[in-house]
Amino acid sequence: MTINTDVQTALEWRYAVKQFDASKTIDASDWNTLENALHLSPSSFGIQPWQFIVVQDKTLRTQLRAASWNQSQVEDASHFVVLTAKKTMDVQYIDAYLNRIVEVRGVDPSSLDGYRNMILGKASQPSQAIESWTQRQVYIAMGMLLATAAMLKIDTCPLEGLSSADYDRLLNLTDTDYTTVAAVALGYRDIADKYSLAKKVRFDKESIIHYR
């Protein structure tokens, strides 16, 4: 079971990097796979209520760092992805998605009527519930990205400690239907990062995973 051992090792190897080696860059082939982890991520109804912004501009990274409790990962990581969630779920968007299904799978549009009604039912919830729902979906993509990176021996740091309003302003999202929910820095750990040696802190497995 080599693959199992490799996967297990990758899960243990992953940690939230505090200090990236700013001299190291993720190569194009690996980056393409990481993009696909986001692009192919599952979501409720497959509706993909998200956009991902890869920020490589140095000036913008400096500004985003200031909006992230000055965490150095924002500037030092090879790649920096801002994860945004769709704020609303309107019928136009739902129909664009259904049209995409028709386009990709060549199915009859009317065969999707039942599915359309299910999604419209979900979309009829109060706006606060919709926003929580789309944000949760984005976190599936975050988890997919973090796990995929670990398999590729690429380091990550998920960042939730950021000013969503400042990010939205800096990324020109304020007047759009997308809002920043989190970010992920990706690259390679600095050998000086003492946290790479720190033991993982988890509650006992038996207190977290139960059997029925």
Next chain:
Amino acid sequence: MTINTDVQTALEWRYAVKQFDASKTIDASDWNTLENALHLSPSSFGIQPWQFIVVQDKTLRTQLRAASWNQSQVEDASHFVVLTAKKTMDVQYIDAYLNRIVEVRGVDPSSLDGYRNMILGKASQPSQAIESWTQRQVYIAMGMLLATAAMLKIDTCPLEGLSSADYDRLLNLTDTDYTTVAAVALGYRDIADKYSLAKKVRFDKESIIHYR
């Protein structure tokens, strides 16, 4: 870049299984790795605001299926995990977590004072915001689990279409601080599942991933 190719293939291979082969079982070694994907999943502050319930009792699976729009995956999958989120974030829980850090890393408790204040600051948000926040963390674990399973060539189906209240009642969670947010069925696709051959529907990568 063999590992890259393997990872890429796994991401494309994954889909939300509609029909599991009820005769196939995930072996203990693979299951242990999947448990670790949950147990080792990152979360905000590392606070692990979740519990995972693996339901193997057949009668209970039948009852949960009825609370999940009668989706067959609930009964037919090899393993079925209910993902629950902590409803509140109280000082007792935060201190239990900090004590765990002290226990695992052997650090001086006072060295965590600043960290404690940061977590307490987060925990002082309105209860609705806390609940959305803990639920989002659970979705990181979901993403980690789905990606890890794909790497092991184990099929999955995430389920959000379920009655959280019914699940909580059936799992005796109603009077606890945890509530059901989603579930994941894991096992092996049935060869008759026509969705295994369906093309993945995604918006154009260029409309989802942007560069700045």
